[in-house]
Amino acid sequence: MFRLCVPLLAIGLTACGDEAVHFDRAEPGEALSAGAATVMKFDQNAFSMPSANLSPLRRLDFSVGNSFFRNPWVIAPASTTARDGLGPLFNTNACQSCHIKDGRGHPPEGDASNSVSMLVRLSIPATEAHADVVLQRGIAPEPTYGGQLQDMAIPGIAPEGKVRFSFTTHRVKFADGHEVELRRPQLDITELGYGPMHPQTLFSPRVAPPMIGLGLLEAIPEAALLANADPDDLNGDGISGRPNRVYDQVTGETVIGRFGWKAGQPTLNQQNADAFFNDMGLSTSLLTGNSCTERQVECRAMPDGGEPEVSDKILSQVLFYTRNLGVPARRNVDAPQVLAGKTLFHRAGCQSCHTPQFTTDADAAEPELANQLIRPYTDLLLHDMGEGLADGRPEFEASGREWRTPPLWGIGLTQAVSGHTRFLHDGRARNLMEAILWHGGEAEQARRHVLEFDSEERTALLAFLESL
Numbered sequence: 001m002f003r004l005c006v007p008l009l010a011i012g013l014t015a016c017g018d019e020a021v022h023f024d025r026a027e028p029g030e031a032l033s034a035g036a037a038t039v040m041k042f043d044q045n046a047f048s049m050p051s052a053n054l055s056p057l058r059r060l061d062f063s064v065g066n067s068f069f070r071n072p073w074v075i076a077p078a079s080t081t082a083r084d085g086l087g088p089l090f091n092t093n094a095c096q097s098c099h100i101k102d103g104r105g106h107p108p109e110g111d112a113s114n115s116v117s118m119l120v121r122l123s124i125p126a127t128e129a130h131a132d133v134v135l136q137r138g139i140a141p142e143p144t145y146g147g148q149l150q151d152m153a154i155p156g157i158a159p160e161g162k163v164r165f166s167f168t169t170h171r172v173k174f175a176d177g178h179e180v181e182l183r184r185p186q187l188d189i190t191e192l193g194y195g196p197m198h199p200q201t202l203f204s205p206r207v208a209p210p211m212i213g214l215g216l217l218e219a220i221p222e223a224a225l226l227a228n229a230d231p232d233d234l235n236g237d238g239i240s241g242r243p244n245r246v247y248d249q250v251t252g253e254t255v256i257g258r259f260g261w262k263a264g265q266p267t268l269n270q271q272n273a274d275a276f277f278n279d280m281g282l283s284t285s286l287l288t289g290n291s292c293t294e295r296q297v298e299c300r301a302m303p304d305g306g307e308p309e310v311s312d313k314i315l316s317q318v319l320f321y322t323r324n325l326g327v328p329a330r331r332n333v334d335a336p337q338v339l340a341g342k343t344l345f346h347r348a349g350c351q352s353c354h355t356p357q358f359t360t361d362a363d364a365a366e367p368e369l370a371n372q373l374i375r376p377y378t379d380l381l382l383h384d385m386g387e388g389l390a391d392g393r394p395e396f397e398a399s400g401r402e403w404r405t406p407p408l409w410g411i412g413l414t415q416a417v418s419g420h421t422r423f424l425h426d427g428r429a430r431n432l433m434e435a436i437l438w439h440g441g442e443a444e445q446a447r448r449h450v451l452e453f454d455s456e457e458r459t460a461l462l463a464f465l466e467s468l
Contacts, residue, residue, distance in 0.1 A: 085305020386440020
């Protein structure tokens with residue numbers, strides 16, 4: 001199924017089936033990106049607020065979840081039994097250390113001792129011998145280091161390695177002669193703690209994404225996502241989005257993925273459990289044991305914090321917190337320059353993947369998330385983004401060239417919240433225009449449209465994106 005959107009720019013709108021999107025004026029409620037859950041906060045704390053429609057009592061539950069998200073976990077055994085069991089191998093000791101202020105991560109700087117808010121996924125090409133693990137994990141893990149490089153460790157255990165980034169550059173020219181320098185990252189992993197890696201190891205560096213609106217994305221009806229899928233490009237627009245199909249640890253079934261850079265996780269709870277397990281070395285009832293591989297003997301022999309280290313109660317509290325982080329309202333939605341940028345966004349065809357709006361399910365996991373008209377600017381589907389952005393690493397049904405469309409809501413507050421403007425899955429883009437110009441594959445036509453924009457149009461497009 002797919003929607004055919006016909007540009008009618010001469011009269012200021014686009015027709016999408018029975019819907020019409022106006023460009024010459026803001027739509028009613030357009031500033032409320034998360035419906036009634038939208039928050040009015042625009043400073044460094046803009047991504048850390050509870051959904052606006054949470055009751056005072058429910059805000060207390062939000063605060064409890066926040067404490068387990070924010071505060072560090074410690075090495076076992078410890079007197080702090082509620083939050084011990086860190087490691088033995090890990091990437092960080094607190095969720096907030098990667099998702100700083102609940103915002104976007106970045107690649108390590110040149111003198112960084114660890115990568116902190118960026119991690120490196122690992123795998124090898126799958127064979128029939130890997131069928132069972134690929135069914136559940138979507139990848140064949142690297143035999144010695146597993147599915148993720150962990151560059152920190154508790155005392156007495158060697159970290160798996162150190163991550164370094166360098167860049168090569170090239171320039172892209174617009175039709176009017178304006179040039180932009182793009183940086184291509186070069187990944188270097190040194191000081192391997194457990195011997196050489198498999199010679200065919202596949203690497204995928206990924207920065208921590210923003211945490212806002214995740215419960216609302218989870219509440220989008222599956223039928224609404226599938227309505228935007230067009231895997232065979234039946235409408236001939238060059239866009240062939242499709243859902244990833246992934247393993248649900250609770251039901252044991254293959255379902256639609258929604259979370260992660262390749263939509264490799266089906267639910268927010270499983271995403272959280274995976275982060276506890278792989279990022280901090282903490283077990284849950286979903287993912288038991290530890291993340292040490294069979295070849296990391298000393299690691300497997302270290303004390304743990306009990307089984308599970310993250311109790312179901314704590315996991316539930318963190319789930320409530322991550323489901324209810326509010327999305328800030330848009331700014332300047334009526335500004336002429338922003339409206340002009342909105343027109344250009346649609347003229348270039350960006351909305352073909354960055355779907356502007358959905359209505360959440362009446363049967364959402366939390367009542368505050370139900371029946372909300374939201375504007376996330378994502379379809380949560382996989383798209384081939386071209387060789388320039390390819391990591392070459394499959395994940396479940398996602399190919400090495402495919403990525404899930406990231407939501408754009410809140411993107412204009414990245415600098416305010418995170419103190420930087422590093423975009424894309426590996427943080428290579430230093431600003432929004434660089435991120436646009438890295439688009440290829442299914443987005444190549446949109447990229448070419450943008451390259452035709454003059455200085456005034458480029459400024460308007462960026463003003464629109466920064467209003468989100």
